[in-house]
Amino acid sequence: MDTPMEDSHFRTMRLMYKFRDFFLPRKKILRELEIKPGFQILDFGCGPGSYSMVAARLAGDSGRVFALDIHPLAIQQVEKSASRKGLTNIETIQSDCATGLGDESIEVAFLYDILHHLSEPEAVLGELHRVLKPDGILSVNDHHLTEEEILSRITSGGRFGVSKKGKRVCNFTKL
Numbered sequence: 001m002d003t004p005m006e007d008s009h010f011r012t013m014r015l016m017y018k019f020r021d022f023f024l025p026r027k028k029i030l031r032e033l034e035i036k037p038g039f040q041i042l043d044f045g046c047g048p049g050s051y052s053m054v055a056a057r058l059a060g061d062s063g064r065v066f067a068l069d070i071h072p073l074a075i076q077q078v079e080k081s082a083s084r085k086g087l088t089n090i091e092t093i094q095s096d097c098a099t100g101l102g103d104e105s106i107e108v109a110f111l112y113d114i115l116h117h118l119s120e121p122e123a124v125l126g127e128l129h130r131v132l133k134p135d136g137i138l139s140v141n142d143h144h145l146t147e148e149e150i151l152s153r154i155t156s157g158g159r160f161g162v163s164k165k166g167k168r169v170c171n172f173t174k175l
Contacts, residue, residue, distance in 0.1 A: 007073055026054045029112075032166035033139055038062040039107040042099060042131060044124065045069055045114030049078035049090075055110070056087045066101060068093040097123050101131045108137045112169075115153060116144040122157055129159040129174055137163065138172040 030051065035041065037060035043052045046067035056065045067078045067090055075092045082090040093099055097120070109128050118124050128138055138160055140150050150170050154160050160172035 026050045029141065029168045030054050030058060032164075032169050033108055033137065033171070035059060035063075035108060040105055041065045042101065042106045042109040042128070043067045044099075044109055044111050044128065045117070046078055046092075046110075047071075047074050047113070049074070049081050051110055051112055052078055052090055053081055053085060053087065055108075056082070056090050059089060061089060063089055065090045066093055066099065066106075067091070068095055068099060070094065070096040097127055099127055099131055103130055104133045104136075106131045106136055107133055108139060111138060111140045111142075113142055113144075115140060115142040115150065121153060125154065125157055125159055132174055134174060136174060138174075139169045140172065141169045 035055060035058040039059045040063065041055045041059055043049075043055060043065060046052050046069045049067055052065050052067040056063075059065060069075055069078075072094060075094045078090065078092050082088075109132055111128070115121065132138060138154070140154055142150060145153070147165070147170065151162060154170070154172050155162065159175060161175050162170065163173040164171045
């Protein structure tokens, strides 16, 4: 499947995300999802964890965020940030696709800024379909793709249908 980016590229991306998050906090984007305390959330392709940290606060102590990434530096960064911020409801998963999570165990899955990188998107979408609860939401954002490309890639396999197009994300439900 996919291979991790070079460490130097990851470090550059992490620095760019710090600037991005300063000017457009991730909380503004996640507001479109109406995350509630107790939610089980999967941040697929979490990178340095910008969304994971915010989601962990929104899900509260009764919720859990599973931050998945293929890159070992991403996993290390998420664990370091979670520890520094006192967030005990984040669990990291190092993988390119398989989550190890139970069937229909997740309320919300993020696929942010990663769809354009996936070499086997159907395998990833299959895994996300498996772990999402029947009324779960797959939330997608990728500034490298047009809205039409996102809609086509997510709905073409017949697993997901559009539920809501927000200002910054497209949300999908299981079919």
